[in-house]
Amino acid sequence: MPLPRVSDRRPLAVTSGDPAGIGPDLVLGLPRSQPGAPLVVLGDLDVLQARAEQLRLEVRLRAWQPGDRASGEALSVWHCPAGANVIAGQPDPATARGTLTLLDRAIDGCLDGTFAGMVTAPLSKAVICEGADASFTGHTEYLAQRSGIERVVMMLATPALRVALATTHLPLREVADAINADDLSATLRILHKDLRERFSVPHPRIMVLGLNPHAGESGHLGREELDVIIPVLDALRAEGMQLSGPLPADTAFTPKHLAQQDAVLAMYHDQGLPVLKYSGFGEAINITLGLPFVRTSVDHGTAFDLAGSGRASHRSLQAATRWAMTLAGQ
Ligand SMILES: NC(=O)c1ccc[n+]([C@@H]2O[C@H](COP(=O)([O-])OP(=O)(O)OC[C@H]3O[C@@H](n4cnc5c(N)ncnc54)[C@H](O)[C@@H]3O)[C@@H](O)[C@H]2O)c1
Numbered sequence: 001m002p003l004p005r006v007s008d009r010r011p012l013a014v015t016s017g018d019p020a021g022i023g024p025d026l027v028l029g030l031p032r033s034q035p036g037a038p039l040v041v042l043g044d045l046d047v048l049q050a051r052a053e054q055l056r057l058e059v060r061l062r063a064w065q066p067g068d069r070a071s072g073e074a075l076s077v078w079h080c081p082a083g084a085n086v087i088a089g090q091p092d093p094a095t096a097r098g099t100l101t102l103l104d105r106a107i108d109g110c111l112d113g114t115f116a117g118m119v120t121a122p123l124s125k126a127v128i129c130e131g132a133d134a135s136f137t138g139h140t141e142y143l144a145q146r147s148g149i150e151r152v153v154m155m156l157a158t159p160a161l162r163v164a165l166a167t168t169h170l171p172l173r174e175v176a177d178a179i180n181a182d183d184l185s186a187t188l189r190i191l192h193k194d195l196r197e198r199f200s201v202p203h204p205r206i207m208v209l210g211l212n213p214h215a216g217e218s219g220h221l222g223r224e225e226l227d228v229i230i231p232v233l234d235a236l237r238a239e240g241m242q243l244s245g246p247l248p249a250d251t252a253f254t255p256k257h258l259a260q261q262d263a264v265l266a267m268y269h270d271q272g273l274p275v276l277k278y279s280g281f282g283e284a285i286n287i288t289l290g291l292p293f294v295r296t297s298v299d300h301g302t303a304f305d306l307a308g309s310g311r312a313s314h315r316s317l318q319a320a321t322r323w324a325m326t327l328a329g330q
């Protein structure tokens, strides 16, 4: 797939995520998978050193500060204390403030031009809620709020499938009320624009799923399709967007339908992401569309069961890093 190419050698920020999860294990693999790339890992130097020893990895770590160069054989680390003694695999809310600080520094650095973009390793939403910010629901929402952006779009992508979400991290009970014309329309506009501008799809074809079983069965199994989704699609089609649907979600992810599409818009998290992860878990990236900077992430969570074991797959972080570098013009 052709990608935009401009030259930018500012470093990318890579947040190491929950220090007790697999984030530290994964970022320690970056010097080997991306040799010489201008990357700055945000994390606790002592935690990273200890994890490297636990994994028996030979990785040179170098303290980095804004203004320093970030390429070379050593892994540049902007030290940020974890805030507690860290044991791999044992999440601790006492580390939550430190984990959130990694994200804050990365966001501020992207907004002030220090970083060309950011890649995030996984954190635990529950740990952040319990130890730092009870309103935290995920990177995506936090990035939007801290960047002063009203609406962003979560999209996960494999080489074969892109799935974006109309709603993200909210209880299922609240999903139907969150599907409204303004938000759906804004989400489709962001998805359409970023497919064109960031993914070089000149005329994006987007397949929109219904919310209810059988896309509402003509209003007999729910009215969101008739009252909200269809009017929004009609209005945007009149502007020239190529939109299909609302399709029943159960048969939308079949080769016949997917062959005609550049992206799928699912109405909620567990309508779209299980299919995406079934088809490509470990190889997908998560990208936040609509931000004023590049942000990619992994397709998996903290995997506390694997932290420090050496058994975590690095492929999603590697893909997320490669994509962030490409999208940021590196
Ligand atoms: N990007 C993120 O920050 C992100 C994404 C998803 C989940 N999470 C968080 O992660 C925590 C744990 O969530 P979960 O248990 O639902 O999902 P998870 O992805 O952490 O784990 C699900 C399963 O996949 C396995 N797995 C995950 N990553 C793997 C890897 N790289 N290699 C091999 N196997 C891997 C795990 O061992 C586990 O069996 C939650 O608190 C959630 O909020 C964070």
Ligand SMILES: N[C@H](C(=O)O)[C@H](O)COP(=O)(O)O
Binding pocket: 137, 138, 139, 140, 141, 269, 273, 286, 297, 298, 299, 300, 301
């Ligand atoms: N919804 C994502 C997933 O299932 O992979 C994940 O929770 C990460 O979301 P944030 O990037 O917003 O933290």
